[in-house]
Amino acid sequence: MKLILLGSGAVRPDLERWGPSQIVHAGGENLLIDCGRGATMRMVQAGIPIQELRRVFFTHHHFDHNCDFAYLFLSSWTLGRNHPMEIYGPRDTERFCRVLFEELYREDINTRRIQPTYPPRGREYVARDVIEDEWTLEGKDYTVRMVHTIHKPQILDNLAFRIESGGRSVVVAGDNVVCESLMKLAEGCDLLVHECSFPSSRIEEHKWGGFHTPPRLLGRWAKERGVKRLLLKHFCIQKGVAVEPMVEEVRSEFGDEGLIVGRDLMTVEV
Numbered sequence: 001m002k003l004i005l006l007g008s009g010a011v012r013p014d015l016e017r018w019g020p021s022q023i024v025h026a027g028g029e030n031l032l033i034d035c036g037r038g039a040t041m042r043m044v045q046a047g048i049p050i051q052e053l054r055r056v057f058f059t060h061h062h063f064d065h066n067c068d069f070a071y072l073f074l075s076s077w078t079l080g081r082n083h084p085m086e087i088y089g090p091r092d093t094e095r096f097c098r099v100l101f102e103e104l105y106r107e108d109i110n111t112r113r114i115q116p117t118y119p120p121r122g123r124e125y126v127a128r129d130v131i132e133d134e135w136t137l138e139g140k141d142y143t144v145r146m147v148h149t150i151h152k153p154q155i156l157d158n159l160a161f162r163i164e165s166g167g168r169s170v171v172v173a174g175d176n177v178v179c180e181s182l183m184k185l186a187e188g189c190d191l192l193v194h195e196c197s198f199p200s201s202r203i204e205e206h207k208w209g210g211f212h213t214p215p216r217l218l219g220r221w222a223k224e225r226g227v228k229r230l231l232l233k234h235f236c237i238q239k240g241v242a243v244e245p246m247v248e249e250v251r252s253e254f255g256d257e258g259l260i261v262g263r264d265l266m267t268v269e270v
Contacts, residue, residue: 001026001168001270003191003231006042008262010197010236011064018042018264020065020234022172022193026165027141033057033161033172035069043072046265051081051122057144058089059174060151060158061096070100073125078112082119087127088137088146090157097127130159133181141165147185149176152211160185168270171227175234178217188226190270193262194218195234196246215246219253230254233262 002025009017019036023043030048032039035056043050053076058066073085087097101109101123109123130146137144142165151158151174160173160182169189173182175197186192200214222230232250235243247261260268 001163001165001170003170003172003193003268003270004046004048005193005231005233005262005264005266005268006039006046007036008233008235008264008266009037010195010234011062012236012238013037014237016264017235017237019068020174021068022233023048024163024170024172026163026170027139029054029139029142031055031057031139031142031144031163032072034059034065034174035067035072036064037067039068040072040075042265046267050076051079053081053085054083055086055088055139057146057159057161058087058093059160059172060090060156061092062156062175065174066096070105073101074105074109077122078115078118080117080119081122083121084124084126087125088130088144089127090148090159091129091131092156093129094127097125101125131157145185147181149173149182150179151176162186162189170270175212177211178213178221183221183225186222186225186227189228191229191231191268192222192227193231193233194222196232196243196250197234197236198241199246200249202241215249216253219250223254227254227258229258229260229268231260231262231268235262 004023006021007018018038021039024031145162171186171189172193
């Protein structure tokens with residue numbers, strides 16, 4: 001197993017840190033989790049054949065986590081993908097795909113259907129809203145366990161994923177506050193990939209506590225739940241917000257061993 005961090009940034013434009021997205025390679029298959037700004041190009045840079053991609057997972061549907069998906073879906077088809085893409089995510093995932101490919105891009109897709117090099121099955125998709133409290137997808141030599149987490153729950157649903165293969169485990173979270181469902185999912189995992197958006201002081205000052213996890217609390221609960229390695233991502237760099245002070249907050253609770261500061265195109269063997 002390995003994880004490729006395609007984008008370590010967040011909402012704000014950043015040429016060094018592109019939008020939230022990562023690949024988990026498990027059971028010989030590349031699983032894409034979130035598809036933020038520049039994810040398709042980062043996959044190409046990482047040498048991942050986008051036309052072979054079969055399964056995509058969304059943590060939630062804030063635009064910074066899904067804005068590159070239409071480009072990925074259509075460009076992978078035009079490059080020869082000849083199988084339906086499977087898309088799993090929280091409530092509104094089916095509607096998101098339907099609006100994109102049966103409404104907004106319907107005529108675009110129809111005009112390209114005559115191209116003999118564009119395989120007919122590549123314009124198909126199968127989308128599923130995961131509304132169960134917990135749901136598991138069985139793949140070839142891997143499983144993906146999904147649970148709901150909390151990130152502005154009165155507006156949208158939110159998922160985290162635990163991928164297990166060959167006795168190893170990776171947990172990927174999106175944006176969330178500290179919640180029991182995620183802590184239980186991450187217990188004893190070999191690698192936890194988690195947001196580190198703002199310093200604790202900024203979260204308290206601007207009342208972001210209903211959206212994001214303070215770095216110090218992240219380090220504390222990850223240590224308590226036996227997380228072996230912790231990879232930080234989703235850095236929302238702006239005036240008054242820098243990476244190192246947030247990392248130091250996590251380090252003060254989690255320790256230095258096993259702590260990884262994410263950067264675009266980083267590969268972590270699991």
